[in-house]
Amino acid sequence: MGVGGNFWDLLKPYARTEGFDFLRNKRVVVDLSFWIVQHETAIKTHVRKPHIRLTFFRTINLFSKFGAFPVFVLDGTPSPLKSQARIARFFRASGIDLSDFPVAEEGISVERNGAFSKCVRECVELLELFGLPVVKAKGEAEALCAQLNSEGYVDACITADSDAFLYGAKCVIKCIQPNSKEPFECYRISDIEAGIGLKRKHLIAISLLVGNDHDLDGVQGIGLDTALRFVQAFAEDEILNSTSNGEGCMKKPDGFKCDCPSCGVAQKEKEQKKQENWRMKVCNKIAMQSNFPNEKIIAMYLCDNHGYFAGKDGPCISWGSPKTEMLVDFLAFNQIWEPSYIRRMMFPMLSTIFLREMAVNPVKTLLYGQYEFDSVLRVKIRYGHPFYLVKWIKVASALGSAMYTIPTEESDRQQNVIASDESPNLLEGPDVPEIHVDEEGCFYLLTDENMDLVQAAFPEKVDSFLREKELKESKRRKSSSLRSEGTIEKPESKGVQLSITEFYRSTKVQIQVKPGGSDKASDGSGVENSKGKREVSSPNLSKSVRRRLLFN
Template sequence: MGVGGNFWDLLKPYARTEGFDFLRNKRVVVDLSFWIVQHETAIKTHVRKPHIRLTFFRTINLFSKFGAFPVFVLDGTPSPLKSQARIARFFRASGIDLSDFPVAEEGISVERNGAFSKCVRECVELLELFGLPVVKAKGEAEALCAQLNSEGYVDACITADSDAFLYGAKCVIKCIQPNSKEPFECYRISDIEAGIGLKRKHLIAISLLVGNDHDLDGVQGIGLDTALRFVQAFAEDEILNRLYEIGNGDTPLFQGGIKSLDDHTPSSDKSSPKIRCCHCSFCGHPGGKRAHFKFSCEYCSTSNGEGCMKKPDGFKCDCPSCGVAQKEKEQKKQENWRMKVCNKIAMQSNFPNEKIIAMYLCDNHGYFAGKDGPCISWGSPKTEMLVDFLAFNQIWEPSYIRRMMFPMLSTIFLREMAVNPVKTLLYGQYEFDSVLRVKIRYGHPFYLVKWIKVASALGSAMYTIPTEESDRQQNVIASDESPNLLEGPDVPEIHVDEEGCFYLLTDENMDLVQAAFPEKVDSFLREKELKESKRRKSSSLRSEGTIEKPESKGVQLSITEFYRSTKVQIQVKPGGSDKASDGSGVENSKGKREVSSPNLSKSVRRRLLFN
């Protein structure tokens, strides 16, 4: 979707892979239709209502795992050109002849089918229960995403439509791989401009030549490589005007007059030699063969007065005369190529399409005033309503739903505590207890946080621990599902201590926990430092040899200590030399075991027995 001709492959060398915290505390806009289509393609036949399931998990992970503030954008009424292209794509995939295909009338547009619209409505209901902002575009969702990004309302767009750059997007996240150290595949317009010298209008020109969502065909006979090379010959301010002139048949204006950005060939003047001087057939340099017979020419420069050297295979003379001729030949070749491209463009009817250009350059794709901007705000999730909604649509157990939602609820709780530290309970049931340790996940450190279920909530029937079997039933995923889907949540670990108290363990962002509970973090760091100091002290004493060796029966000896002590005991044992001298190895080994067994641990005795 977007620009045709494998446009993403052209931009791929200039993509960046961003780290885990790239979207931490940033606003990101999501093209919801792209998510729904991708969900349907991934696990349509394996999961009940996949659009709800994966939107649920993706939203939780985007909010909690990556710490982003997501904004969702819906498609509006498609333009007549988009509707015509969509119908043409459908009939073309079906193998139907398009020669008698009717042209869409002015102002006539075709809405999406009813099944897809129902999926969108259900996802919107889910997102509103999450308390997340949902904005509707006038036309294309990626157009409004790009506008919000270009005007600074959000920091990045999540979409796979490459024409987001044509609408003015500055940062596009095409792919997310959550289970990696660098999960985001990010494209910036600044990197594209620095890499291949293409700006927004250059990209619009390429889409007109190779095709886009509003014109599937583009110009016949022009591919992506040809379009890129042709567009690079013009500055951004003149590229669209030149296309207008070429489309109107003014191609003679460009013969010998196209100024390429990378074309530094000087134009030939009257003083330049027009006729190539004669060259020696033996050495290939300027001059006749007879003149080079006795003495070498200035280009060969042989010693001892010998003649010129024979030219090798594939030799090309680099004298000024040949250099000018070669440049003129290359310039003529470039002009002929450009004229062929111009002729192909001039043969295209109604090129370039002014409506498509105006659509891409428009900066008003939403239902809001220019200065006021969209109304974007984040609210609190309606937890119980979410449980009812998912239990009805996905047939999930309430306990399973609450467990899956816990990472998002804990993130919201920590954010609220960082702003307004009021003693309260998470989800009305759990209290922040302590930081257990630092956990490294995908190369990034997190705090492993312990949440204790308070006594007042123990008698509540709102939360039950799901069994292992129910977890497997609820978490059915297709084996061929795309690995970059954000469907795998960070499920909290459920534990019950010896006294029967419930507690959960979650991975939380270190900065967020520090801001919410600084005393708890300081206490954890002090204990950690104390343990480290004790460990270092014990290690130093052990290296100095001041620690006495353990003599108790239950302490396991090292293998060196074991063999040394056994050898000493055998040497001092009375009568040992007689047993060793009779040649019986069995008796000798038995003697060793009888001596050493009372002072050895069970593990050492087991090794001795089976080795």
């Protein structure tokens, strides 16, 4: 949820759509709970353990398709304030009187339900088998995501929780549409500051007025528009003091002159009487709210210690190699997938890791002892972005193993159950490598790879491909030039297939009309003579073409 009152709608005009390579070679932190809770709405049909499925495909696509280095953050123990708000939200949804709900006492928190915790544990096991870093927050995951972003450990956060801005996040990716030229919907705090003049403390003040995850109600009678207009009148250093319910903001008898900061700012700026009255009305509403502002919520948002690490070194974040066979066993057990299908789905991630390693230290020749980089087949344009279509060949030493079999089409359909109305802004769509079998029975895998990465890993292969491409292009230009000059003779060989224009031009019957004669060969009954038709047919046509002309 985050900040209440349709807070995302306020920020929407200042969002950017970033291109395909926005996260290429960048570190990005993911709020894992944000991914897991989506499985209930993302897949409408029955899928076995959808949280594992979505995490599997999203991780592979984020790593290989977008070239990012993902870091995953888990929720810790929720604060008593969050626990109390969670209980209140549940009671409201159930139609229970809120006056009867229990209060979470100091130091007592309500843990998440067991089913959700099990989903988290299974996803964590999957990510650790991938060799990806997973860190746990003390409290809210978005708080640690924001801290890692603000301190420069990562370049962006992937979360839909707007609280991330209040915790200090600088760049938040709210959603991803992978099948697009500009897949990332990105929000930067610098754009928000420039657009509506709101900084971190302004956003905290708005959340106190309209409600948040720790205080669902906020101030009664104050909506998002009123809160925005109110906080914009204050500097960042003053805004949290202006919302205080000190003596200056308490309702006083008529004729009393208030000296509180909010009234002082109004007098200094010499606002019109209407503006002064409006602001006083807001202050009166704030004054009527008991225990406002909640200093614990403010301290929590401004805290910069949300992880279990200390010192200048910060968190230990590193990326390891996937444990392929253990991943196959894990997914075969939990998803009932065929090992060949699992390896095929994992191949784009493995090839990306292999190319990165080859670019740094070109000593390996085989991809996990199974496949060898063969060549660049062609340039492929996908959603307006160019990739190299790379050809991977199965090495002879691995042909006798049971490492890989080509899955049937029916098997693919069974493994890939997704609802037709599934939301397009998710990452669960598998980026399946193509299978190519040559005439000799040897098969290849074709993957889309980043052009710069392939160039860095196999510069000689890329140079060879570019030379061949340039040679073909040169021949095509030369042929086109000769054709335009009319110097190319038409083919006369029977074994050469004519172009469609030459074919249809040659099928037209050309008859010389003699003076006073008929314009067609006729037997007197008005029916064209087939013999005459054969006589005027072009002698350049093959026998089979002439036969088709006679019977059509």
